[in-house]
Amino acid sequence: MIPGARLIILGRQGAGKGTQCVRLSRHYVVPHISTGDMLRAAAREGTDLGTAAKKIMDAGGLVGDDIMIGLVDERLEKADASTRGYILDGFPRTVTQAEALDGLTARKPIHVVIDLDVPREIVLERISSRRVCRDCGTNYRTSGDDPSPWICDVCGGDVQQRADDTPDAVNRRLDLYETQTAPLIEYFSSRGALAVINGVGHPDHVFKRLTDAVEARR
Numbered sequence: 001m002i003p004g005a006r007l008i009i010l011g012r013q014g015a016g017k018g019t020q021c022v023r024l025s026r027h028y029v030v031p032h033i034s035t036g037d038m039l040r041a042a043a044r045e046g047t048d049l050g051t052a053a054k055k056i057m058d059a060g061g062l063v064g065d066d067i068m069i070g071l072v073d074e075r076l077e078k079a080d081a082s083t084r085g086y087i088l089d090g091f092p093r094t095v096t097q098a099e100a101l102d103g104l105t106a107r108k109p110i111h112v113v114i115d116l117d118v119p120r121e122i123v124l125e126r127i128s129s130r131r132v133c134r135d136c137g138t139n140y141r142t143s144g145d146d147p148s149p150w151i152c153d154v155c156g157g158d159v160q161q162r163a164d165d166t167p168d169a170v171n172r173r174l175d176l177y178e179t180q181t182a183p184l185i186e187y188f189s190s191r192g193a194l195a196v197i198n199g200v201g202h203p204d205h206v207f208k209r210l211t212d213a214v215e216a217r218r
C-alpha cells in the first residue's frame, strides 16, 4: 500500500480544491478533511455550532478561529488521521489557524503545503456553474439546463447550488481569501514548506502536478 501523506491544500474557493482533494485522498488512502464539509454537516444536523456557522457561511464570512482550531484538533486525533495522515482542505485559512496547526502537527509535521493557483476571474466563472452533492460533497458543473436538484451519480443524494455560491457571498469570500488566507502563502513559503501548483488545465493534468509535488517532498 502507498504510504500515507499529511498535506494542506490552499487555494481560492472554486480552484478545484474539493475535487482534487477527493482524488488525492483516494490515491494516498487518507481522509479528506474539509472544514467546510464539517460545518455544512453540522448545519444539516442542526447543532448549535452548525446553526451559528450556517449564518456566517451563507454570508461568505469566516467562522471564528477558536472554533475552527478546536474542530480540526479533534479530527486530527482520530485513528485514521493520526496513523496514515490526511488532506486538509479549507484549513488553515488565517495566520492564527496556521500557528495553531504548527502546534497540533509538531510530532508529525505536514509533508507539503500546496497552493493550487487559479486566477480570480477563472474561479468566478467556475463557481457560478458549480453544483455540489449535499450528502457526499461530489462537485459537478452545470450546463445551465439541468434539473434542480439532480441526483448524485456517486451516492444518490441531491445535487444543488451551494447557498454561499451567490455572487455577493462569492465576492466576499474571494476578498477574505486575499486579506486573510493569501498571507499564508508567504507564511509557509518562508518555512520552505510550500509548492505552488498551476490549477488551470485538465483535472487529470492538475492531479499529476499535485502528486509529483507530493512525491518530491514526502
Ligand code: AMP
Residues within 6 Å of the ligand: 013, 035, 036, 037, 039, 056, 057, 058, 060, 061, 062, 063, 064, 068, 089, 090, 091, 092, 093, 097, 164, 173
Ligand atoms: P469551503 O467549503 O472550504 O469553501 O468553506 C465554506 C465556508 O465554511 C467558508 O466560506 C467559511 O464560512 C467556513 N469555513 C470553512 N473552513 C473555515 C476555516 N478554516 N476558518 C473559518 N471559516 C471556515
